[in-house]
Amino acid sequence: xxxxxxxxxxxxxxxxxxxxxxxxxxxxxxxxxxxxxxxxxxxxxxxxxxxxxxxxxxxxxxxxxxxxxxxxxxxxxxxxxxxxxxxxxxxxxxxxxxxxxxxxxxxxxxxxxxxxxxxxxxxxxxxxxxxxxxxxxxxxxxxxxxxxxxxxxxxxxxxxxxxxxxxxxxxxxxxxxxxxxxxxxxxxxxxxxxxxxxxxxxxxxxxxxxxxxxxxxxxxxxxxxxxxxxxxxxxxxxxxxxxxxxxxxxxxxxxxxxxxxxxxxxxxxxxxxxxxxxxxxxxxxxxxxxxxxxxxxxxxxxxxxxxxxxxxxxxxxxxxxxxxxxxxxxxxxxxxxxxxxxxxxxxxxxxxxxxxxxxxxxxxxxxxxxxxxxxxxxxxxxxxxxxxxxxxxxxxxxxxxxxxxxxxxxxxxxxxxxxxxxxxxxxxxxxxxxxxxxxxxxxxxxxxxxxxxxxxxxxxxxxxxxxxxxxxxxxxxxxxxxxxxxxxxxxxxxxxxxxxxxxxxxxxxxxxxxxxxxxxxxxxxxxxxxxxxxxxxxxxxxxxxxxxxxxxxxxxxxxxxxxxxxxxxxxxxxxxxxxxxxxxxxxxxxxxxxxxxxxxxxxxxxxxxxxxxxxxxxxxxxxxxxxxxxxxxxxxxxxxxxxxxxxxxxxxxxxxxxxx
Numbered sequence: 001x002x003x004x005x006x007x008x009x010x011x012x013x014x015x016x017x018x019x020x021x022x023x024x025x026x027x028x029x030x031x032x033x034x035x036x037x038x039x040x041x042x043x044x045x046x047x048x049x050x051x052x053x054x055x056x057x058x059x060x061x062x063x064x065x066x067x068x069x070x071x072x073x074x075x076x077x078x079x080x081x082x083x084x085x086x087x088x089x090x091x092x093x094x095x096x097x098x099x100x101x102x103x104x105x106x107x108x109x110x111x112x113x114x115x116x117x118x119x120x121x122x123x124x125x126x127x128x129x130x131x132x133x134x135x136x137x138x139x140x141x142x143x144x145x146x147x148x149x150x151x152x153x154x155x156x157x158x159x160x161x162x163x164x165x166x167x168x169x170x171x172x173x174x175x176x177x178x179x180x181x182x183x184x185x186x187x188x189x190x191x192x193x194x195x196x197x198x199x200x201x202x203x204x205x206x207x208x209x210x211x212x213x214x215x216x217x218x219x220x221x222x223x224x225x226x227x228x229x230x231x232x233x234x235x236x237x238x239x240x241x242x243x244x245x246x247x248x249x250x251x252x253x254x255x256x257x258x259x260x261x262x263x264x265x266x267x268x269x270x271x272x273x274x275x276x277x278x279x280x281x282x283x284x285x286x287x288x289x290x291x292x293x294x295x296x297x298x299x300x301x302x303x304x305x306x307x308x309x310x311x312x313x314x315x316x317x318x319x320x321x322x323x324x325x326x327x328x329x330x331x332x333x334x335x336x337x338x339x340x341x342x343x344x345x346x347x348x349x350x351x352x353x354x355x356x357x358x359x360x361x362x363x364x365x366x367x368x369x370x371x372x373x374x375x376x377x378x379x380x381x382x383x384x385x386x387x388x389x390x391x392x393x394x395x396x397x398x399x400x401x402x403x404x405x406x407x408x409x410x411x412x413x414x415x416x417x418x419x420x421x422x423x424x425x426x427x428x429x430x431x432x433x434x435x436x437x438x439x440x441x442x443x444x445x446x447x448x449x450x451x452x453x454x455x456x457x458x459x460x461x462x463x464x465x466x467x468x469x470x471x472x473x474x475x476x477x478x479x480x481x482x483x484x485x486x487x488x489x490x491x492x493x494x495x496x497x498x499x500x501x502x503x504x505x506x507x508x509x510x511x512x513x514x515x516x517x518x519x520x521x522x523x524x525x526x527x528x529x530x531x532x533x534x535x536x537x538x539x540x541x542x543x544x545x546x547x548x549x550x551x552x553x554x555x556x557x558x559x560x561x562x563x564x565x566x567x568x569x570x571x572x573x574x575x576x577x578x579x580x581x582x583x584x585x586x587x588x589x590x591x592x593x594x595x596x597x598x599x600x601x602x603x604x605x606x607x608x609x610x611x612x613x614x615x616x617x618x619x620x621x622x623x624x625x626x627x628x629x630x631x632x633x634x635x636x637x638x639x640x641x642x643x644x645x646x647x648x649x650x651x652x653x654x655x656x657x658x659x660x
Contacts, residue, residue: 465485
């Protein structure tokens with residue numbers, strides 16, 4: 001075999017602590033190597049041209065590039081050698097940047113390690129075989145999970161691009177968190193006025209199939225051909241008949257149901273429409289509070305409904321949808337305020353969360369936009385906001401910043417002064433974070449134009465004093481302890497992953513971090529893709545972000561889907577697991593281990609049962625190869641023989657040094 005080795009300097013990233021020229025010179029001595037050189041930037045256009053030229057001049061049939069992580073440039077170099085006429089899989093990359101130059105300053109030791117990594121890569125590529133991708137048809141429909149602003153944007157962009165979209169939302173209406181807001185920062189314009197037209201566009205778009213009050217039951221298949229089972233939960237109202245007239249809500253005698261849209265600051269009826277602008281504007285019965293379900297008698301809504309839309313016998317329904325790609329836009333949750341014991345959260349009615357305060361401010365909220373104290377309904381004359389309530393707090397295992405809290409506190413402080421001109425507003429903060437366009441000016445406006453008093457320091461305790469609450473904390477700028485008597489305390493509670501985010505991730509076979517937020521394939525180069533082909537991320541399911549960022553990511557995810565579906569056929573990566581049926585004993589441990597459900601049972605003509613890899617589903621992770629007791633399953637281009645060749649090359653080098 002004739003192998004060429006190309007060692008990259010990567011400026012000083014590699015050459016600063018690795019002698020790249022020496023690595024190339026040593027590589028010339030390795031078996032099968034007929035050409036070796038070093039170059040300043042191998043990934044540059046001239047560097048790639050040099051590789052292509054060397055392939056032709058030296059009749060190479062294998063190439064090793066010693067440079068950075070394969071995650072960065074493996075596909076770049078594969079395309080390079082393919083243009084030169086080689087099979088793209090006759091290539092191996094030695095990572096001498098992350099594994100050498102970036103982890104130590106000893107130039108001699110780093111150079112020695114780089115030489116050994118190149119030696120192993122050469123031994124491995126000498127055992128490579130020509131692989132060829134296969135092609136399969138694509139179902140050009142897309143599933144969007146979550147109908148907040150990010151999910152709606154993604155759905156609209158896909159639909160406007162000509163794709164059929166299935167939009168699944170677990171609540172009875174689309175809109176997500178943004179539908180709960182009164183105003184948006186930094187423009188202080190009406191949230192529903194912005195969101196409403198987009199909701200109408202989604203509801204009326206001929207390419208979008210809405211599945212509200214629904215959840216994902218299970219997902220099978222692979223990129224281009226997913227089968228998704230959707231559980232359409234029983235609403236106990238026939239939405240085909242319901243016109244949203246609201247008569248059932250007026251007459252319902254059960255008026256103590258929990259109001260999820262208003263975050264529990266007011267009660268609602270057991271049958272209700274979540275908010276006036278809801279889409280679809282259909283009624284839903286909550287069986288936990290409905291007297292027909294709890295006591296077995298009532299039926300008032302059924303009696304007054306002019307169209308006979310009430311159906312107490314309705315059951316959940318499973319609907320199967322075939323799609324080719326999935327966009328996940330499940331949004332975020334909020335920290336349970338009961339975890340904030342030092343703030344009296346959950347014990348004192350006048351300590352509320354930011355989203356609850358938002359509903360007080362909202363004209364469609366339970367108080368029609370008039371701010372009152374939950375304890376007695378009186379107008380508060382002093383309001384204290386506390387930022388980072390659960391965020392950036394290692395004791396609660398949430399050291400991350402929730403991104404948008406500083407800004408919505410400033411917005412709510414401004415709105416408080418607008419609603420109650422003679423009020424006093426305090427903000428306890430650690431430090432303000434306002435990196436986007438117009439954000440810093442907005443906070444300055446709250447301080448300078450509206451007289452909001454910012455106190456830099458943590459709050460240690462909140463306790464009642466008569467009809468008021470006392471907020472005790474530190475002012476780190478003055479170096480003193482402070483106490484503020486207030487009528488109302490608003491906590492900027494931490495943004496968390498969406499409820500049941502981990503369970504959905506398991507169904508999607510995607511990764512999530514220690515906080516439950518979904519992980520992108522690469523934080524900079526592939527920010528909306530996941531490691532599962534055909535599954536994309538949009539909005540705050542990936543991490544806390546504000547509305548503009550969520551909308552932008554929704555459009556980005558849609559563009560990725562449109563790009564994916566620009567071809568009638570997709571190419572499958574041949575670097576997958578393969579079962580040697582003669583050696584397989586049929587234990588199917590590989591199938592139990594596979595995180596992508598890519599291995600199934602197969603019965604041979606002689607009656608034996610063996611494992612079978614579904615090529616289009618396998619992601620080439622290699623877990624199955626490590627669990628197989630008989631060694632019957634091998635990962636292409638990472639077989640036992642290739643790994644042994646690498647180890648033998650390393651041992652041979654060690655023996656040569658020992659004898660020398």
